[in-house]
Amino acid sequence: DPDDDGSGTWSYVVPSTAWANGGTYTIQSLARDRAGNMQGTAGQSDFTFDVNTPTATFTAPADGEIRSSLPFISGLASDDPAAGRLDRVELQIRRDPGDQYYSPAGSWIIPSTWVVVTGTDTWSFITPSLAHDTTYVIAARAVDKAGNAQTAYAVPTSSRSFRWDALAPITAVTNPSASAIRNSQAAIDGSAGDDPAGTGLVDVAVRYAVGGSTRYWNTGTSLWAVSGAPLWFGASITDPSSTTWTVGIPSW
Secondary structure (H helix, E strand, O other), rough: OOOOOOOOOOOOOOHHEEEEOOOOOEEOOOOOOOOOEOOOOOOEEEEOOOOOOOOEEEEEOOOOOOOOOEEEEEEEOOOOOOOOOEEEEEEEEEEEEEHHHHHOOOEEEEEOOOEEOOOOOOEEEEEEOOOOOEEEEEEEEEOOOOOOEOOOOOOOOOEEEEEEEOOOOOEEEOOOOOOHHHHHHHEEEEEEEEEOOOOOOOOHHHHEEEEEEEEEEOOOEEEEEEOOOOOOOOOOEEEEEEEEEEOOOOOO
């Protein structure tokens, strides 16, 4: 019933079974006062009933990757039965070991927390500063405009881990030794190392200075070639556990 000043609120209980998921409904209302005057134009409100849980997934990084560069963490999100109903996507970044979480303030904290990303259907988040030789576990969740929130984070779609490697590998020539004088040299050998990723490949260039010109060994022609820049070629990894490498040079 309205108050004495003519204002008031009203309600009507509708059974939840009356609403169909994905259905769009129009509610109309008409008021009549105690004098018998009837509202001329009905009040109206439209709404959509949605109980589906949206889903956010990752596109980068890949699960289990070792990365040294990752400008953005990115992904996709969807919500049935129709597009345009996503409200936001949230991202959780956990640093392991330590179980610290990246916070909206830009710091790493112990309580579990989420940050809101940019975009919904297609989303991204600028990767924060990461620590070398550290594993990060990430999870993404979507929330729609009805308030339905994702609660399951399947690997590798909505949850992934990756390892951060910020240090470059190192390599050294072990044969021939520095300033050596040789009458034969069938191969050039060396070592390489990297932590935690491990060395994937080693490139070598062999330079030869003669007559005022600089020449490099060209593996494509098996000849010495005049070049203003090194001609790099791949070495063979002879021992992956300790990462030693070798290259054969057929002619000096």
